[in-house]
Amino acid sequence: MHAAMVTPLLSLTGIGKEFPNGTVALRDARLTVHPGSVHGLVGANGAGKSTMIKVIAGAHEPTSGQVRWKGEQVAWRTPGAARKAGVATIMQHVPLAPTLTVLENVFLGTPGPWRLPRARRAEFARLLERVGYAIDPDAEVAGLAIGERQMVAVLQALATGAELVVMDEPTASLAEGERQVVFDVVRRLSAQGTAFLYVSHFLDEVLALTDRVTVLRDGTVVEEGATGDYDEDRLVQVIVGRDLLEAERRGAEPVPEDAPVLLSVRGLGSPSGVRDVSFEARAGEVIGLAGLLGSGRSEILHAVYGADPRATGEVLVGGRQVRRTPRAAVAAGMALVPEDRGAQGLVGTFPIWKNISLPDLPSLSSGRSLPREAAEQERAERAIADLGIVCAGPGALPAELSGGNAQKVVFGKWLYGGARVFMLDEPTAGVDVGAKADILELVRRFAAGGGAVLVVSSEFEEILAVATRVLVVREGRIVAERAATETSEEELLMLANGFGEGGATHAA
Numbered sequence: 256m257h258a259a260m261v262t263p264l265l266s267l268t269g270i271g272k273e274f275p276n277g278t279v280a281l282r283d284a285r286l287t288v289h290p291g292s293v294h295g296l297v298g299a300n301g302a303g304k305s306t307m308i309k310v311i312a313g314a315h316e317p318t319s320g321q322v323r324w325k326g327e328q329v330a331w332r333t334p335g336a337a338r339k340a341g342v343a344t345i346m347q348h349v350p351l352a353p354t355l356t357v358l359e360n361v362f363l364g365t366p367g368p369w370r371l372p373r374a375r376r377a378e379f380a381r382l383l384e385r386v387g388y389a390i391d392p393d394a395e396v397a398g399l400a401i402g403e404r405q406m407v408a409v410l411q412a413l414a415t416g417a418e419l420v421v422m423d424e425p426t427a428s429l430a431e432g433e434r435q436v437v438f439d440v441v442r443r444l445s446a447q448g449t450a451f452l453y454v455s456h457f458l459d460e461v462l463a464l465t466d467r468v469t470v471l472r473d474g475t476v477v478e479e480g481a482t483g484d485y486d487e488d489r490l491v492q493v494i495v496g497r498d499l500l501e502a503e504r505r506g507a508e509p510v511p512e513d514a515p516v517l518l519s520v521r522g523l524g525s526p527s528g529v530r531d532v533s534f535e536a537r538a539g540e541v542i543g544l545a546g547l548l549g550s551g552r553s554e555i556l557h558a559v560y561g562a563d564p565r566a567t568g569e570v571l572v573g574g575r576q577v578r579r580t581p582r583a584a585v586a587a588g589m590a591l592v593p594e595d596r597g598a599q600g601l602v603g604t605f606p607i608w609k610n611i612s613l614p615d616l617p618s619l620s621s622g623r624s625l626p627r628e629a630a631e632q633e634r635a636e637r638a639i640a641d642l643g644i645v646c647a648g649p650g651a652l653p654a655e656l657s658g659g660n661a662q663k664v665v666f667g668k669w670l671y672g673g674a675r676v677f678m679l680d681e682p683t684a685g686v687d688v689g690a691k692a693d694i695l696e697l698v699r700r701f702a703a704g705g706g707a708v709l710v711v712s713s714e715f716e717e718i719l720a721v722a723t724r725v726l727v728v729r730e731g732r733i734v735a736e737r738a739a740t741e742t743s744e745e746e747l748l749m750l751a752n753g754f755g756e757g758g759a760t761h762a763a
């Protein structure tokens with residue numbers, strides 16, 4: 256298709272967006288999406304991706320610039336207006352009605368003949384055929400896996416007649432198999448003429464899936480081009496504005512045998528799916544827990560931390576037994592950064608500096624007096640610099656931060672406390688490539704300073720880049736152990752899938 260000769264489906268020109276607090280999130284930004292194309296939108300945390308999506312979806316009114324839909328200038332003031340025109344936006348946390356069935360959700364808010372049960376079912380079957388996916392129309396949405404919810408959202412978008420589907424990090428919480436489903440559906444529907452705007456920090460996905468890509472940096476488009484002209488290194492460089500150092504990717508050597516044991520876990524078990532887990536972590540070690548989604552990785556962290564009241568077994572820090580409550584764990588020097596940082600993360604009414612010092616007020620206070628604000632401010636400034644948090648300053652509120660930057664604040668909350676054993680669940684989910692390198696470097700520094708770290712990550716590449724030792728988790732058990740320098744992504748994937756060493760040569 257000669258893109259230049261076809262009227263774009265959507266075009267944004269000269270778009271500016273200034274928030275009431277003075278933050279300029281977009282300046283002179285542009286975007287052109289053609290019918291049936293898959294367009295990637297990438298950029299570092301805080302670059303303006305969500306803001307651009309919200310302008311397209313009618314949720315934010317731009318301060319300047321023009322939005323054209325099929326060549327006509329439009330000014331969507333509400334998400335409803337954008338939806339009616341043919342734009343469906345699928346956000347990370349899919350807002351479906353949990354107590355309704357799949358079928359009811361798909362036709363929620365779609366006027367037309369689908370009110371009649373038979374017509375509805377026929378239309379549903381037709382939609383399933385279009386996407387090439389099977390799901391029970393009568394299943395209650397509350398019981399669905401995240402990947403299935405995504406599919407319901409896609410079906411919903413199609414039912415409303417969407418011509419452009421905007422997907423914000425659709426694969427962020429998905430297992431590998433579910434990711435493939437998303438890819439297949441995007442490919443299939445784009446071949447049928449539906450256009451996609453695909454926002455993701457997973458650059459391999461963007462490279463594999465999109466036809467064109469737009470790179471935002473600091474609110475402006477720094478590049479736009481055919482995806483085929485990019486490889487991962489070049490894309491990283493354009494996004495971050497620098498080359499990532501080779502050192503940011505290397506694996507770490509094992510720690511000496513005689514390094515002191517900081518954490519001992521003995522016979523840990525739980526009805527949540529942890530089965531007879533025992534291991535030790537020495538000072539300086541970064542232990543990666545590699546496993547597929549649902550393998551029990553996060554459950555192990557929670558049980559170690561005392562957050563799982565049903566867990567049995569022993570946990571010792573520095574040779575002393577720790578009572579099985581989070582409070583005792585924190586007092587013993589453990590910190591857990593959970594995966595679900597959105598929910599457990601930040602106090603909305605507190606500025607960044609207050610949020611960061613929250614878990615650690617005792618050490619920042621002199622005796623029992625009030626927290627020393629100067630020390631807290633200083634710590635926040637250090638966190639902002641170390642983690643590259645894009646914000647107006649330590650006084651900014653969580654709501655004024657982009658998603659990835661809010662995550663970095665949560666990370667900073669725990670990092671600057673007095674913890675010796677640091678447990679991280681998916682520490683770089685949702686953060687951009689540059690920040691990812693920064694976070695991994697902080698993990699290494701923490702270990703080099705004599706701490707021990709447990710890291711859960713779905714990205715085995717990331718585990719290999721940061722860990723000294725890898726424990727492979729499957730069905731709640733540790734099924735294999737490897738020095739990080741002596742294994743590979745392929746081997747870990749095989750082990751995690753239940754193929755023993757030297758066993759089958761094909762992965763499931």
Ligand SMILES: Nc1ncnc2c1ncn2[C@@H]1O[C@H](COP(=O)(O)OP(=O)(O)OP(=O)(O)O)[C@@H](O)[C@H]1O
Pocket residue numbers: 274275276278279280298299300301302303304305306307645646654655656657658659660685687
């Ligand atoms: N409601 C708001 N008020 C003030 N500033 C905001 C608001 N929403 C976003 N911002 C700021 O606008 C800028 C762009 O944020 P945006 O959420 O668009 O980034 P993003 O590229 O989506 O980042 P991420 O990858 O972290 O989700 C950031 O500096 C952010 O702090």
